[in-house]
Amino acid sequence: xxxxxxxxxxxxxKWYNELVVKADLAENSGVRGCMVIKPYGYAIxxxxxxxxxxxxxxxxxENAYFPLFIPKSYFSKEASHVDGFAKECAVVTHYRLxxxxxxxxxxxxxxxxxxxxIVRPTSETIIWDTYRKWIESYRDLxxxxxxxxxxxxxxxxxxxxLRTAEFLWQEGHTAHATKAExxxxxxxxxxxxADFAENFMAMPVIKGAKSESERFAGALDTYTIEALMQxxxxxxxxxxxxxxxxxxxxxxxxFTSKEGKLEYVWATSWGVSxxxxxxxxxxxxxxxxxxxxxxxxxxxxxxxxxxxNDEQLDAITEKVNELAKSLRKKGISVKYDNRTxxxxxxxxxxxxxxxxxxxxxxxxRDLENGTLEIARRDILEKQTISIDETVxxxxxxxxxxxxxxYNRALEYRNSHITEVxxxxxxxxxxxxxxxxxxxxxxxxxxxxxKIKEITKATIRCIPNDAKEExxxxxxxxxxxxxxxxxxxAY
Amino acid sequence: xxxxxxxxxxxxxKWYNELVVKADLAENSGVRGCMVIKPYGYAIxxxxxxxxxxxxxxxxxENAYFPLFIPKSYFSKEASHVDGFAKECAVVTHYRLxxxxxxxxxxxxxxxxxxxxIVRPTSETIIWDTYRKWIESYRDLxxxxxxxxxxxxxxxxxxxxLRTAEFLWQEGHTAHATKAExxxxxxxxxxxxADFAENFMAMPVIKGAKSESERFAGALDTYTIEALMQxxxxxxxxxxxxxxxxxxxxxxxxFTSKEGKLEYVWATSWGVSxxxxxxxxxxxxxxxxxxxxxxxxxxxxxxxxxxxNDEQLDAITEKVNELAKSLRKKGISVKYDNRTxxxxxxxxxxxxxxxxxxxxxxxxRDLENGTLEIARRDILEKQTISIDETVxxxxxxxxxxxxxxYNRALEYRNSHITEVxxxxxxxxxxxxxxxxxxxxxxxxxxxxxKIKEITKATIRCIPNDAKEExxxxxxxxxxxxxxxxxxxAY
Numbered sequence: 001x002x003x004x005x006x007x008x009x010x011x012x013x014k015w016y017n018e019l020v021v022k023a024d025l026a027e028n029s030g031v032r033g034c035m036v037i038k039p040y041g042y043a044i045x046x047x048x049x050x051x052x053x054x055x056x057x058x059x060x061x062e063n064a065y066f067p068l069f070i071p072k073s074y075f076s077k078e079a080s081h082v083d084g085f086a087k088e089c090a091v092v093t094h095y096r097l098x099x100x101x102x103x104x105x106x107x108x109x110x111x112x113x114x115x116x117x118i119v120r121p122t123s124e125t126i127i128w129d130t131y132r133k134w135i136e137s138y139r140d141l142x143x144x145x146x147x148x149x150x151x152x153x154x155x156x157x158x159x160x161x162l163r164t165a166e167f168l169w170q171e172g173h174t175a176h177a178t179k180a181e182x183x184x185x186x187x188x189x190x191x192x193x194a195d196f197a198e199n200f201m202a203m204p205v206i207k208g209a210k211s212e213s214e215r216f217a218g219a220l221d222t223y224t225i226e227a228l229m230q231x232x233x234x235x236x237x238x239x240x241x242x243x244x245x246x247x248x249x250x251x252x253x254x255f256t257s258k259e260g261k262l263e264y265v266w267a268t269s270w271g272v273s274x275x276x277x278x279x280x281x282x283x284x285x286x287x288x289x290x291x292x293x294x295x296x297x298x299x300x301x302x303x304x305x306x307x308x309n310d311e312q313l314d315a316i317t318e319k320v321n322e323l324a325k326s327l328r329k330k331g332i333s334v335k336y337d338n339r340t341x342x343x344x345x346x347x348x349x350x351x352x353x354x355x356x357x358x359x360x361x362x363x364x365r366d367l368e369n370g371t372l373e374i375a376r377r378d379i380l381e382k383q384t385i386s387i388d389e390t391v392x393x394x395x396x397x398x399x400x401x402x403x404x405x406y407n408r409a410l411e412y413r414n415s416h417i418t419e420v421x422x423x424x425x426x427x428x429x430x431x432x433x434x435x436x437x438x439x440x441x442x443x444x445x446x447x448x449x450k451i452k453e454i455t456k457a458t459i460r461c462i463p464n465d466a467k468e469e470x471x472x473x474x475x476x477x478x479x480x481x482x483x484x485x486x487x488x489a490y
Numbered sequence: 491x492x493x494x495x496x497x498x499x500x501x502x503x504k505w506y507n508e509l510v511v512k513a514d515l516a517e518n519s520g521v522r523g524c525m526v527i528k529p530y531g532y533a534i535x536x537x538x539x540x541x542x543x544x545x546x547x548x549x550x551x552e553n554a555y556f557p558l559f560i561p562k563s564y565f566s567k568e569a570s571h572v573d574g575f576a577k578e579c580a581v582v583t584h585y586r587l588x589x590x591x592x593x594x595x596x597x598x599x600x601x602x603x604x605x606x607x608i609v610r611p612t613s614e615t616i617i618w619d620t621y622r623k624w625i626e627s628y629r630d631l632x633x634x635x636x637x638x639x640x641x642x643x644x645x646x647x648x649x650x651x652l653r654t655a656e657f658l659w660q661e662g663h664t665a666h667a668t669k670a671e672x673x674x675x676x677x678x679x680x681x682x683x684a685d686f687a688e689n690f691m692a693m694p695v696i697k698g699a700k701s702e703s704e705r706f707a708g709a710l711d712t713y714t715i716e717a718l719m720q721x722x723x724x725x726x727x728x729x730x731x732x733x734x735x736x737x738x739x740x741x742x743x744x745f746t747s748k749e750g751k752l753e754y755v756w757a758t759s760w761g762v763s764x765x766x767x768x769x770x771x772x773x774x775x776x777x778x779x780x781x782x783x784x785x786x787x788x789x790x791x792x793x794x795x796x797x798x799n800d801e802q803l804d805a806i807t808e809k810v811n812e813l814a815k816s817l818r819k820k821g822i823s824v825k826y827d828n829r830t831x832x833x834x835x836x837x838x839x840x841x842x843x844x845x846x847x848x849x850x851x852x853x854x855r856d857l858e859n860g861t862l863e864i865a866r867r868d869i870l871e872k873q874t875i876s877i878d879e880t881v882x883x884x885x886x887x888x889x890x891x892x893x894x895x896y897n898r899a900l901e902y903r904n905s906h907i908t909e910v911x912x913x914x915x916x917x918x919x920x921x922x923x924x925x926x927x928x929x930x931x932x933x934x935x936x937x938x939x940k941i942k943e944i945t946k947a948t949i950r951c952i953p954n955d956a957k958e959e960x961x962x963x964x965x966x967x968x969x970x971x972x973x974x975x976x977x978x979a980y
Contacts, residue, residue, distance in 0.1 A: 030619050034557035042554045064532045067524035068656050076595045091584040091597055095644040097577050105566045107581055129520050139831050150558055154585040166558050341629050
């Protein structure tokens with residue numbers, strides 16, 4: 001398979017699809033809409049999981065596991081929820097196969113379920129059905145639970161990581177005694193997500209609230225983090241929902257308060273998914289391949305020997321083993337690729353494609369001089385340094401790369417937030433430049449829908465830090481008191 | 491909910507079910523056969539996962555993720571496999587729900603899948619369908635991949651952890667250039683499982699091979715680790731399969747060898763599941779509740795303050811914080827339960843039920859004397875020691891508990907392996923004492939089936955260390971050259 005990619009300028013969408021496959025992140029499977037996450041892609045996801053899991057635990061959450069299947073009737077209990085989720089879903093109707101008279105494997109029609117089971121698209125219903133058994137008094141609250149799981153949403157048009165029928169995610173589901181606590185929790189988790197996106201993914205995000213029509217089905221408020229991809233389209237990277245007492249009422253979950261009163265429980269839920277993998281790819285990568293932030297790179301430094309014979313290889317290997325050991329002591333992940341089945345040039349292209357932040361090459365001349373060649377993936381620059389300085393240098397440069405990726409993405413993002421004051425300007429900016437459009441909106445669903453219909457742009461969020469500002473809705477001309485962010489989005 | 495359990499002597503099965511629920515490990519859900527793994531139970535599973543994952547990676551394996559759904563036709567490709575697995579399974583037939591004329595949520599019959607999808611009972615088929623795309627030459631081999639996932643097998647009689655419709659597991663799937671390598675891999679993983687069972691679960695196991703009829707559907711050889719529960723029944727705790735070229739042939743996976751020849755790839759698969767949680771409970775626990783080996787206990791030391799007023803509590807807390815910090819520095823997990831909503835006696839019973847290895851109590855008298863009371867869960871003994879000695883003491887005793895649990899289980903297991911030389915003896919030992927029965931077997935499936943029919947005992951394994959020994963089959967009287975182990979099993 002050629003390592004050459006379609007360029008972003010040629011076809012951004014094609015570039016993305018090729019990159020995900022060629023960099024060994026994921027590929028389509030024989031099952032419609034379901035992907036295979038390959039070891040290299042999964043290793044990045046594992047690093048994401050580890051950091052998020054640590055952050056969840058540091059904020060007092062525990063993990064648990066709830067059933068994959070949800071009885072159909074559960075969905076009917078929360079009206080807006082069923083409309084939002086349970087419609088496009090995988091439905092289990094039978095529990096047995098058999099061989100027919102010709103020996104063909106067929107569904108056994110006598111083994112039909114009394115009630116169909118839905119493969120979870122999200123777990124609010126089954127979890128609140130369980131919480132009813134766990135909660136009696138204020139002493140049982142709060143419940144701060146997270147689940148790492150697979151979920152299925154029957155998407156018609158799928159794209160690796162960005163939109164797949166099955167995807168991996170975490171879903172936090174918390175139960176609280178008061179409204180204030182639940183709101184604080186959902187905002188806290190928005191903060192955790194933003195922290196993760198910025199400090200690990202090196203991906204700047206805007207924190208904000210969703211407009212009513214973009215909220216999670218069943219939520220009173222949805223807090224989001226929105227990122228901007230290199231093609232000027234926004235990507236919703238994580239959401240945290242204040243669910244009010246909707247699910248407590250649907251599943252009859254009450255608690256006895258300190259004052260002895262019976263009250264409904266307050267809820268939140270929040271999640272991020274393997275979609276973040278798509279966001280990571282599209283935020284930093286270039287026409288040569290992946291560019292990974294060191295904080296999430298499975299391999300931070302790859303070392304390639306350059307040799308003509310076994311003797312040279314042995315001498316290089318000895319030196320490399322020493323160096324690798326020192327680097328690993330500092331917590332740096334190092335791969336030494338001494339395969340003789342591939343040439344150095346092939347390996348260089350391979351690790352460029354795979355986004356390894358630093359590549360070290362060492363040849364016989366380097367051994368003589370006590371040097372090595374080190375190349376940065378982010379700016380595609382290389383230099384020769386002394387072997388003795390390498391550990392200190394690598395530590396410093398990995399941090400620099402992490403910062404550089406963040407700053408580069410931030411600069412791009414900031415230069416792609418445009419304030420507009422008329423609908424013509426709105427359409428023009430959207431078509432020519434893309435990015436976020438900061439505009440006044442009259443607060444009605446009608447206007448939001450019409451703008452979407454005409455431009456395909458949606459309200460990404462009402463930013464947390466939006467200032468009060470008198471103005472007129474770009475579409476209707478009605479009064480507005482703050483700007484919101486529109487964009488075309490993934 | 492009362493913390494008192496049915497005793498093991500009264501009803502072992504009831505004791506187990508009560509314990510799993512009362513100790514907050516798991517509970518049944520609203521979905522037939524599917525359990526909810528509660529945070530405390532999941533925390534133990536996470537510790538198991540972390541150790542196993544480390545061991546897999548140390549032996550060169552990487553994680554990946556494959557689709558939840560498998561097209562029905564995939565199962566038909568490996569004949570014995572479909573019989574063994576795909577028959578009792580969850581079948582997805584539709585992909586949409588709708589509201590009917592009365593507003594009721596029903597399956598949309600117009601949204602029927604062309605080919606039904608099976609919720610994976612195990613992933614050999616979908617993985618080998620994928621490996622075909624990954625493997626071209628010997629340079630692509632070996633593939634050493636593991637997956638952490640949920641699987642579904644439609645069991646009619648389910649029991650928490652031991653047999654559930656959905657369960658969590660890991661499944662390793664490896665591809666090799668030679669038969670010898672594949673066999674070595676499957677044996678290596680049997681060794682990894684035994685190591686984990688013995689050193690982390692403190693559960694002695696017998697390593698052996700399965701007889702033909704007990705093999706995995708599609709395997710040429712199944713290597714197993716077999717444990718013995720306190721009621722004298724065996725439990726298969728992990729299996730590793732040498733699959734030969736069966737799946738490579740079924741999915742047409744060939745590679746070009748170094749010599750340029752096109753050959754079928756050799757395969758293994760191996761797995762352990764949340765069933766290990768059941769094994770852990772049944773190996774060590776007693777009539778007061780769980781007993782957890784320190785190496786897998788989410789909380790290794792719990793500290794309970796004993797106080798009459800806030801002033802005393804503050805003084806104790808200050809001392810405890812200092813102690814907890816020192817313990818944590820040594821990598822010991824500590825919980826300080828200073829809730830004032832529960833009394834010390836309630837907390838003692840609670841942590842006994844939850845199997846926390848060490849419990850420390852500290853009261854005002856202790857503060858004066860610089861002492862504390864420390865109680866071991868495994869032998870239910872307590873003593874008073876000086877606070878200053880505590881860290882050293884705890885480190886030592888945790889190791890002692892780990893060893894004690896293993897040795898206690900080993901002693902029980904060893905005293906429950908009985909050699910018998912006649913079928914009458916076989917039946918008598920099975921009825922009166924249980925455990926493993928070491929007996930000569932003629933090697934035929936017919937004999938195995940008849941013994942199972944009459945006694946419900948199955949061949950658990952042909953132990954790896956079985957000596958050559960001339961004898962006669964206890965059932966048929968035919969010649970045999972080594973003993974195998976029979977038992978009733980979970």
